[in-house]
Amino acid sequence: MIRLEKRKEPSKFWRIANPFLAVALTMIAGGIMFAMLGKDPITAIRLIFFDPIFSETFGSYSRPQLLIKSAPLILIAVGLAIGFKANIWNIGAEGQYIIGALFGAGVALAFFPQPGWYIFPLMVIAGAFGGFLWAMIPAILKTRFNTNEILVSLLLVYVAEKILAAMALGLMRNPDIAGFPGSRDLRRYEAAYNAELISGTGIHWGVVAALIAVIFAYAMMTRHMLGYHVQLAGQAPRAARFGGVSPARLVVICLGISGALAGLAGMFEVSGPGGQVRIEFASGYGFTAIIVAFLGRLNPIGIVLAGLLLGLTYIGGELGQMMLQLPGAAIQVFQGMLLFFLLALDFQTNYRIRLTQGARA
Amino acid sequence: MILGSINPAVLMAALMVAATPILLAAIGELVVEKSGVLNLGVEGMMIMGACLGFIVAVNTGSPFLGFVGAAFAGMALSLLFALLTQALMTNQVASGLALTLFGLGLSALLGQRYVGITPPRTPKLDLGPLSDIPFLGRAIFSHDIMVYLTIALVAAVWWFLKYSRAGMILRAVGENHDAAHALGYHVKRVRVLAIMFGGACAGLGGAYLSLIRVPQWTEGMTVGAGWIALALVVFASWRPWRAMAGAYLFGGIVVLQLNLQAAGVKIPVEYLSMSPYLITIAVLVFISSGKARGSSNAPGSLNRPFHASS
Numbered sequence: 001m002i003r004l005e006k007r008k009e010p011s012k013f014w015r016i017a018n019p020f021l022a023v024a025l026t027m028i029a030g031g032i033m034f035a036m037l038g039k040d041p042i043t044a045i046r047l048i049f050f051d052p053i054f055s056e057t058f059g060s061y062s063r064p065q066l067l068i069k070s071a072p073l074i075l076i077a078v079g080l081a082i083g084f085k086a087n088i089w090n091i092g093a094e095g096q097y098i099i100g101a102l103f104g105a106g107v108a109l110a111f112f113p114q115p116g117w118y119i120f121p122l123m124v125i126a127g128a129f130g131g132f133l134w135a136m137i138p139a140i141l142k143t144r145f146n147t148n149e150i151l152v153s154l155l156l157v158y159v160a161e162k163i164l165a166a167m168a169l170g171l172m173r174n175p176d177i178a179g180f181p182g183s184r185d186l187r188r189y190e191a192a193y194n195a196e197l198i199s200g201t202g203i204h205w206g207v208v209a210a211l212i213a214v215i216f217a218y219a220m221m222t223r224h225m226l227g228y229h230v231q232l233a234g235q236a237p238r239a240a241r242f243g244g245v246s247p248a249r250l251v252v253i254c255l256g257i258s259g260a261l262a263g264l265a266g267m268f269e270v271s272g273p274g275g276q277v278r279i280e281f282a283s284g285y286g287f288t289a290i291i292v293a294f295l296g297r298l299n300p301i302g303i304v305l306a307g308l309l310l311g312l313t314y315i316g317g318e319l320g321q322m323m324l325q326l327p328g329a330a331i332q333v334f335q336g337m338l339l340f341f342l343l344a345l346d347f348q349t350n351y352r353i354r355l356t357q358g359a360r361a
Numbered sequence: 362m363i364l365g366s367i368n369p370a371v372l373m374a375a376l377m378v379a380a381t382p383i384l385l386a387a388i389g390e391l392v393v394e395k396s397g398v399l400n401l402g403v404e405g406m407m408i409m410g411a412c413l414g415f416i417v418a419v420n421t422g423s424p425f426l427g428f429v430g431a432a433f434a435g436m437a438l439s440l441l442f443a444l445l446t447q448a449l450m451t452n453q454v455a456s457g458l459a460l461t462l463f464g465l466g467l468s469a470l471l472g473q474r475y476v477g478i479t480p481p482r483t484p485k486l487d488l489g490p491l492s493d494i495p496f497l498g499r500a501i502f503s504h505d506i507m508v509y510l511t512i513a514l515v516a517a518v519w520w521f522l523k524y525s526r527a528g529m530i531l532r533a534v535g536e537n538h539d540a541a542h543a544l545g546y547h548v549k550r551v552r553v554l555a556i557m558f559g560g561a562c563a564g565l566g567g568a569y570l571s572l573i574r575v576p577q578w579t580e581g582m583t584v585g586a587g588w589i590a591l592a593l594v595v596f597a598s599w600r601p602w603r604a605m606a607g608a609y610l611f612g613g614i615v616v617l618q619l620n621l622q623a624a625g626v627k628i629p630v631e632y633l634s635m636s637p638y639l640i641t642i643a644v645l646v647f648i649s650s651g652k653a654r655g656s657s658n659a660p661g662s663l664n665r666p667f668h669a670s671s
Contacts, residue, residue, distance in 0.1 A: 091458060150454070151642075152642055155588060155589070155592070155642050158585045158635065158638045162632070162634055163635070166632060327473050329467075332466025333463065333470055336459060336465075336467070339458075340445070343445055343449075343456055344449050347451065350450065351450060
């Protein structure tokens with residue numbers, strides 16, 4: 001009979017190999033799904049994973065898009081991963097992303113139409129602060145009242161979406177165009193516009209911020225005491241407490257960092273690719289970033305690769321919608337499957353399959 | 362006068378309808394958590410139930426078959442969760458999240474051709490003279506059968522957990538899986554069955570939304586109902602009747618808020634419609650702060666993986 005045996009130590013090989021295997025399995029399962037939808041699976045998979053980068057016709061448009069879509073994913077996921085390592089589950093990054101965008105846009109709209117070099121930096125600070133504040137709600141409720149941070153952070157996403165709608169229809173609405181929801185277009189306001197830094201690459205300040213965040217997170221997790229505390233609290237909470245790690249402090253730090261980074265991502269989006277505060281501004285980056293964090297093995301370098309891959313599926317999904325009339329939701333299914341396969345495969349990391357004959361030894 | 366225009370009997374009736382979907386999902390999740398498993402995929406199973414239930418009901422013309430289909434859809438998705446967490450020993454939090462993300466995507470994909478269709482009507486249960494009682498008849502005795510079945514389900518779960526032998530085994534497994542295993546109970550089998558029950562209930566709750574409460578199919582139509590159901594289980598401190606009280610309380614808030622919107626109160630709609638989420642958070646805080654009784658009532662083995670070493 002077959003049975004599972006727990007490994008003494010998680011297998012290093014499978015830890016690295018599983019994400020690749022999961023991607024391959026998702027492509028196969030996704031191909032089957034596309035075939036069931038009546039589309040040619042090979043064409044569909046190629047369109048999603050290869051054409052955005054390598055195709056002659058779409059490449060020039062979609063290559064810069066890759067960084068635009070991946071940067072917010074990476075920025076958010078890097079923050080989330082720190083918390084996940086310590087078993088602190090911020091799953092409301094989508095809400096922190098929205099509030100960060102609103103704070104950033106709020107600063108811009110307050111200064112409109114003044115010029116000034118200081119406006120954009122102020123927006124950056126405001127965006128990070130907005131996300132930080134929104135994440136502090138579950139953090140403080142957790143440390144003061146022991147309220148479950150998973151439920152609170154998630155429920156706050158819906159609250160943030162309502163605030164976004166209220167802002168787009170009310171306070172932040174463009175007063176120059178009567179009757180339409182949505183704020184002024186920040187791309188037309190030079191002092192606030194998060195423009196492309198090198199033309200044709202898609203690199204804007206958000207991409208730079210994502211890079212800095214990855215480097216900082218890497219240094220923190222491997223070189224800094226705080227990173228050690230995070231790992232310790234995740235793997236041996238009791239030992240951590242005896243070692244003087246304050247669980248409350250860790251909750252505040254982890255949620256604070258991930259909230260601020262999600263807020264930054266929202267701010268860079270609203271002042272650049274997104275352009276304005278609209279009801280449909282939130283596009284699910286906060287949730288997809290959870291998949292990115294897991295697929296990247298909660299490791300900053302891994303998260304860069306995973307973020308690029310999932311960014312690719314966003315662009316490929318749009319291409320598929322355009323060229324093959326693939327339903328937009330197919331990409332969501334794709335991303336969900338990816339997480340499933342990864343989790344399922346991970347049993348190999350921690351367990352060994354043993355075939356035993358007859359009675360158990 | 363704004364509040365004067367709201368008829369209390371109608372309000373009560375609407376409250377029961379608003380409470381039923383989350384109560385269904387919550388009572389299922391309550392059993393799952395009692396067995397020691399935390400399934401955060403309620404939202405995903407609910408939306409799959411809403412979608413599949415709608416599709417089946419529209420194609421067969423029978424709301425009843427729709428509900429059956431929804432229960433199976435929720436159960437199918439929950440089996441995936443059971444496979445991951447019980448057989449492959451994955452992290453329950455991550456697996457539940459995966460279930461929700463996957464369910465939201467798959468339902469949007471399957472339901473895309475059903476947007477804008479009206480489902481077959483679910484008839485009101487004919488309770489004869491009961492429905493003619495003033496006030497009570499309108500408020501309580503003029504609903505569809507699912508409202509009453511849900512209450513019956515709460516009673517059944519209460520009895521099952523409190524008095525039946527199987528229910529005691531389930532609680533033992535949830536309280537201390539090592540001890541239950543040592544006594545010879547099949548920890549995993551019990552948990553898989555509980556997870557399936559939870560999935561079926563969540564599916565039914567979702568179908569109640571798309572077939573009766575709304576009634577229509579739109580992408581992402583559960584808008585957090587599954588998460589509110591999860592909060593409700595904590596609020597109820599894992600007691601069935603308290604889950605029902607909580608659901609009705611919550612339903613009351615939702616309905617009142619909708620009525621205020623309709624009555625044209627000078628608060629923007631967006632702020633009124635965030636109140637259910639804010640109140641859920643407030644209640645969670647109150648319960649978990651420990652001032653209220655029963656905050657330590659959580660099953661002992663909740664969210665802990667079980668792997669028999671021999």
